[in-house]
Amino acid sequence: MADFFLQALSEVGSPSVMGLIAIGVLFGIIGGSIPGFTVTMAILVVFPFTFAMDPISGVSLMVGVFVGGYSGGIVSGVMLGIPGTPSSITTVYDGYPMAQKGEPGRALGLGAAASFLGTLISVAVLVFFGPLIASFSMNFRPWEITALIIFALTLVAGLSSGAMLKGLLAAALGLLITTVGYDRNSNLRFDFDLPMLGGGFEILPVMIGIFAFSQLMGNLEKLRDGKGGDKNVDIRVTIPYRQILKDMSGQKINTIRSSLIGSLVGALPGTGGTVANFISYDQAKKFSRNPERFGTGIPDGIVASEASNNAVAGGAFVPTLALGIPGDLPMAIMMGVLILHGITPGPLMFEQNPVLVGAIYASLVFGAVVMVICQIFLVRWFAKISLIPQQILVPVVLMLCAIGSYALNNNLFDVWVLFAFGVFGYLLWKAEVPLTPLILGVVLGSNLERQLFRALELDSSWMTFLTRPLSALFLVLAVISVIFSLYQNRKIQRKHHEAQGDGA
Template sequence: MTHFFLQALAEVGSPSVLGLIIVGVLFGIIGGSIPGFTVTMAILVVFPFTFAMDPVSGVSLMIGVFVGGYSGGIVSGVMLGIPGTPSSITTVYDGYPMAQRGEPGRALGIGIVASFLGTLISVAVLVFFGPLIAGFSMNFRPWEITALIVFALTLVAGLSNGALLKGLLAAAIGLLITTVGYDRNSNLRFDFGLPALSSGFEILPVMIGVFAFSQLLGNIEKLRDEKGGKPPVNTDVAIPYRRILKDMGAQKLNTLRSSLIGSLIGALPGTGGTVANFVSYDQARKFSREPETFGKGTPSGIVASEASNSAVAGGAFVPTLALGIPGDLPMAIMMGVLILHGITPGPLMFEQNPVLVGAIYVSLMVGAVVMVLCNLMLMRWFAKIALIPQQVLVPVVLMLCAIGAYALNNNLFDIWVLFIFGVVGYLLWKAEMPLTPLILGVVLGDNLERQLFRALELDANWLTFLTRPLSALFLALAVASILFSLYQDRKVRARAANTA
């Protein structure tokens, strides 16, 4: 085994492969930084370039994009309040307020270091616990995945800042959005006679509209209130390295817990970085001694978000390599690279291609190092995004959002979807309705419906969800999450009343 690992290290350490990893990481960071571009789109753009490469070079390039993309989403999230990728949504909660306080360098630094540590921990999990996790994930059939998604949706209780009913209502609206178009049995629903709605709404334009467009409208409203005369608050672009190290020193347990959550959820087929993001953030808030600081610029929230979504990178390879089951779309593309070169992912891959498996491990570790170095060297320039006048920034970002939505399918209708849901998101924001549960409902709605129907097709008895141990456990955790959140919110309100 050591011989194969050293051989993989020699192949990845060659100048050509290292150069590909660096290029991939840089492209991934840039792609993740642009609102709406996403990790998946960055990987799709790079995918054709792997056709003429050998397996190690092609996979290393894709891994570089994968690792860089998951860390790149922090830039627009911190500087603009707009998540660059769906898996960095909760980064906005504390990263953007910290930047608004005049500490963008600190917020970016915490996120980058947390991403680096999350990736390394996930690689360790992949190497040492991969076979165990792969075996555990085999127990997840439609009932367990359905219960897991329900559990993820109940986390809106912990993310709605006391507005539990509004949070659940927003999640229900998100689920309703996913029912537009054909269902599993090819029945057309809620198309309103418009052919463009027959295929439903793409997640990307909806997410960009609800988050990005509504945020831009809010920025325009602030400009009007300020009469266009005030520059952004966060003009301090200094990078406080000592402060960042001190912050991370106090987040050791949070970093480890969030990374393990990301690795475990990444290893479960059909989940991914978005679910890991919400679960980790919710758990960090529940375990915190100061839960009321979440959403106001606490390092704990940034660490939980970035460590978990980056840890998905290592965890997602577990079912892909060991079982041949891609957990999400980026992993499906990664499988395409392997299949293109005549390599079939699965249990036999570890015996037939041990050097390639070792190269994947090494590429993840090298990619993590390259990612943190590139981000730290370029962070000062990323922070200067905050110095751009809002009058210039708003139309430029809106244009980039529209391009990102259009580039998904080269479909003009997606731009209209972005605009319509932007207005809807803005109106919900004005009504103090939390937007995150809505997005979570949109992201998980299709998978929830698919897994629920598969479960009922296999066994029409609803009690099966309670008789299967793992399914019952997740449903119990869902109920416990709501009850605990109600208790926690009541305690926070009582503490606020006592201090008033």
């Protein structure tokens, strides 16, 4: 094992790969610094540039964007009071008040330090638990993998902001999209006599269209309605290094606890940084001796928020690499990069591609180092980036998305697919249908179909799914997930009605 790690370190430590990691981190921080841009959109824009790279270079670039993006959200959160990414929402609670007190440099420095430590702790979790999960999942056969994917989709749909039925519908639509084109027996499906649909839809244009296009159109709509106006903000920032070291020395338990929460939550399919953010902030407040000070601009809230959302990075890789189940939306795109290079994430990946797995570990560590250096020394420029108007940002990003889709196969049809699914995603967004389950359905659909038919070819009886303990367990968990989500929805609706009744 040591030999593989040494080889991975030598690969990642080469000047070209280190340069790609640095570029990825910088772009990720820039993307995270712009309100509404999000980590996912930064990763989607960079994705096409990995096509011509070898697997280690491509994955290292994406890991850099991943690490930088999660830490970049603190910039606009502190400077503008607007979270740059959904996973930085609770950072605003204490970061913005601290900046209003005249200490924006202290808030940004604390966020960078906590992000760095959170990433390192999450890498340790990945190193120790990734191989254990992989060795356990070696026992998974088609029945277990099918049931696991079904469970993952119901879990994601159940966490769709109180819209469980819409989430399940979105996941089903994602699965339906993957059925276009030839099936396992070379039969054409849903091609509508159009030759270009024979090969089905490419994942990249579909993902960019559904998520990025609709998100950008939503940003423009908010701007039109007067909800996204620029704020006047003082961007003169200096980092008080001595003060930050003093603050962090008193945040040891908070940092470890929040990082472990982030790693654990990141390892659960369909949760990600936003969920980890709120849980760790809530736990930090509950364990604090002065919970009433949270929200007034104290280090505890910033550290809890930033350590947890960056720790998601390592945790999210655990199910992606070991089981082939993306932990969150950015991981679904990362899985797409691996598939693009002919690498199938799953239990065998640790045996068949140990150097690549080691390279991911090393890229996370190097990315964290580059991230903290960039955040400390370039923070005043990142603060200016957070003020880029949406009128300039949206056309540039759309152009990059269209170029990336065309570069996939040098095919104009993929650009039309991007815009068609962009309009489709925008309409779903307007109807308040969650898009994450849909995209994960697109990513997991082909594997679900392949594993399901393989299971039925080995044993035509559907009862086998219930007689095998692990597959039965995952199916039971899927049912429990749906029932629990229905219960939560009823509870939310009851509270809403009671609140309306009190208001009346």
